[in-house]
Amino acid sequence: MRKNVDFLVIGSGIAGLTFAIKVAKHGKVCIVTKSAVDDTATSWAQGGIAAVSYTPDSYEKHINDTIIAGDGLCNEEVVRFTITESTERIRELIKWGTKFDRTKSGRFDLAKEGGHSEYRVLHHKDSTGREIENTLLEQAKKHPNIEILEHTFTIDIITQHHLGLEVNRRTENITCYGAYVLNPRTRLVDTILSKITLIATGGAGNVYNNTTNPLISTGDGIAMVYRAKGAVENMEFIQFHPTSLYNPDEKPAFLITEALRGFGAVLKTRDGKEFMHKYDARLSLAPRDIVTRAIDNELKLSGEDYLFLDCRHLNKNELINHFPTIYAKCLSIGIDISKDMIPVVPAAHYTCGGIKVNAFGRSSIQNLYASGECSSTGLHGANRLASNSLLESVVFSHRASTEAIAKVKKIKLCNDIPDWNAEGMVLNEEMILITQSLRELQSLMSSYVGIVRSNLRLQRAFDRLELLYRETEDLYNKSLLTPRLCELRNLINIGYLIIRAAQNRHESRGLHYSLDYPKVAPTAR
Numbered sequence: 001m002r003k004n005v006d007f008l009v010i011g012s013g014i015a016g017l018t019f020a021i022k023v024a025k026h027g028k029v030c031i032v033t034k035s036a037v038d039d040t041a042t043s044w045a046q047g048g049i050a051a052v053s054y055t056p057d058s059y060e061k062h063i064n065d066t067i068i069a070g071d072g073l074c075n076e077e078v079v080r081f082t083i084t085e086s087t088e089r090i091r092e093l094i095k096w097g098t099k100f101d102r103t104k105s106g107r108f109d110l111a112k113e114g115g116h117s118e119y120r121v122l123h124h125k126d127s128t129g130r131e132i133e134n135t136l137l138e139q140a141k142k143h144p145n146i147e148i149l150e151h152t153f154t155i156d157i158i159t160q161h162h163l164g165l166e167v168n169r170r171t172e173n174i175t176c177y178g179a180y181v182l183n184p185r186t187r188l189v190d191t192i193l194s195k196i197t198l199i200a201t202g203g204a205g206n207v208y209n210n211t212t213n214p215l216i217s218t219g220d221g222i223a224m225v226y227r228a229k230g231a232v233e234n235m236e237f238i239q240f241h242p243t244s245l246y247n248p249d250e251k252p253a254f255l256i257t258e259a260l261r262g263f264g265a266v267l268k269t270r271d272g273k274e275f276m277h278k279y280d281a282r283l284s285l286a287p288r289d290i291v292t293r294a295i296d297n298e299l300k301l302s303g304e305d306y307l308f309l310d311c312r313h314l315n316k317n318e319l320i321n322h323f324p325t326i327y328a329k330c331l332s333i334g335i336d337i338s339k340d341m342i343p344v345v346p347a348a349h350y351t352c353g354g355i356k357v358n359a360f361g362r363s364s365i366q367n368l369y370a371s372g373e374c375s376s377t378g379l380h381g382a383n384r385l386a387s388n389s390l391l392e393s394v395v396f397s398h399r400a401s402t403e404a405i406a407k408v409k410k411i412k413l414c415n416d417i418p419d420w421n422a423e424g425m426v427l428n429e430e431m432i433l434i435t436q437s438l439r440e441l442q443s444l445m446s447s448y449v450g451i452v453r454s455n456l457r458l459q460r461a462f463d464r465l466e467l468l469y470r471e472t473e474d475l476y477n478k479s480l481l482t483p484r485l486c487e488l489r490n491l492i493n494i495g496y497l498i499i500r501a502a503q504n505r506h507e508s509r510g511l512h513y514s515l516d517y518p519k520v521a522p523t524a525r
């Protein structure tokens with residue numbers, strides 16, 4: 001089956017939906033999403049969205065906090081416009097129906113998270129992402145120009161390569177003509193031709209075995225662009241959230257938001273001793289990378305599997321009122337957070353790098369944009385400041401939409417694209433070939449390419465990955481495609497990109513820490 005649209009949007013989280021709503025007045029939009037429409041990382045965001053609201057906060061303070069967290073690699077111009085445009089984007093979210101919590105006087109009830117010098121995180125209880133996702137979905141579903149295809153897996157974007165033309169990484173005029181997607185009804189590969197394509201496929205946390213990311217976060221968009229020879233950068237900067245709930249075998253790991261530490265919860269050892277003073281003067285509210293390495297170190301010293309977050313000294317009613325989801329979740333596994341300490345452990349949480357884009361979300365491939373966690377905009381640098389990612393998504397989807405709207409009328413669909421050729425492919429009946437390879441990949445990435453790295457560990461990971469790569473490519477080239485096989489292939493590409501980027505960085509900076517290069521190099525890259 002073939003379909004022609006003006007705008008193809010891959011992903012139905014905050015980045016994809018915001019873009020789709022904005023461009024829908026200017027042409028036919030198709031959103032493809034590989035699972036249920038609201039099965040996104042966006043739906044899981046707890047803490048909120050960072051934006052300056054009142055004095056004593058200011059744009060300058062938020063800019064400064066973002067740049068400090070980014071450890072020398074932020075693009076200052078990007079930081080500046082993202083933060084100054086936040087006010088308008090928040091107004092828009094509210095206009096569409098998002099309800100942020102307010103105090104009795106009607107002002108926003110702002111939270112504070114690690115690395116923020118002021119209270120500036122707008123939230124809806126502790127389920128801000130769900131509130132935003134529902135609001136955006138309501139808008140998208142009622143727009144007559146937007147079609148949403150659920151459970152439709154995008155395999156690859158279409159470029160000159162599919163016309164049989166030679167494309168290399170230095171080619172400057174690679175163009176995107178749409179994408180090949182798996183039709184869930186026929187199980188065949190459909191062709192969607194588009195004038196403009198937006199990749200909004202989210203992060204890649206599932207390349208590690210403990211992650212807060214939902215199962216959909218398998219780095220598909222980043223891998224697709226890499227395979228299409230587009231620019232991808234900063235993949236070594238994977239943010240591990242210091243505090244996921246220790247509950248082995250639960251996937252995804254349940255996040256205990258930083259806002260709880262902002263509210264007064266304190267990190268402690270099993271015997272109730274504080275330890276953060278050994279690592280940073282900001283104690284439990286130090287930036288995430290510092291807290292994560294501190295926990296990693298304490299766990300290595302003690303041999304324990306987890307540490308604790310203590311809320312017992314906080315007002316019980318206020319605690320439950322602010323964090324109802326966390327309270328209920330912990331209670332469901334027998335932990336009353338007003339009486340018991342919460343067992344916590346770090347988990348892969350956020351992919352800072354990704355598809356390299358300019359100030360308008362444009363990738364190095366013509367007519368292809370990227371927004372949200374799959375992109376690398378220059379906002380986060382070597383480390384993301386908490387709650388800046390939802391903000392980045394709305395700012396860049398807005399900017400991308402303005403350029404895409406201005407361009408779309410001048411672009412012609414390419415009608416020479418061949419259909420997907422599945423001749424000679426057979427259905428792989430043995431799921432074990434995929435599940436075991438995935439386990440091996442996650443295990444090697446967690447053991448060798450996690451919070452603390454070294455040359456030896458990275459080389460080990462690389463050598464083992466090579467075998468998985470060869471076996472999986474072989475399977476991919478012979479098999480009728482399934483989402484699980486494609487995800488495994490994508491995650492192997494992601495593993496490769498993280499390892500290679502980590503090997504090429506001969507310093508410790510932001511989220512990348514190497515035992516062989518423990519210092520920051522004198523000049524930023």
Ligand SMILES: Cc1cc2nc3c(=O)[nH]c(=O)nc-3n(C[C@H](O)[C@H](O)[C@H](O)COP(=O)(O)OP(=O)(O)OC[C@H]3O[C@@H](n4cnc5c(N)ncnc54)[C@H](O)[C@@H]3O)c2cc1C
Nearest residue numbers: 011012013014015034041042047048154202372373387390
């Ligand atoms: C537990 C948790 C808590 C968080 N809390 C916060 C917070 O408080 N504040 C904050 O700013 N950020 C937070 N984040 C990060 C933030 O939620 C994400 O960075 C952001 O929501 C990403 O949005 P997105 O639109 O880029 O991707 P997602 O919301 O992840 O959406 C990705 C979409 O792409 C689709 N997709 C992926 N691959 C394919 C494919 N091959 N074919 C078709 N569709 C595909 C998926 O199905 C999904 O619809 C949190 C993340 C997690 C996991």
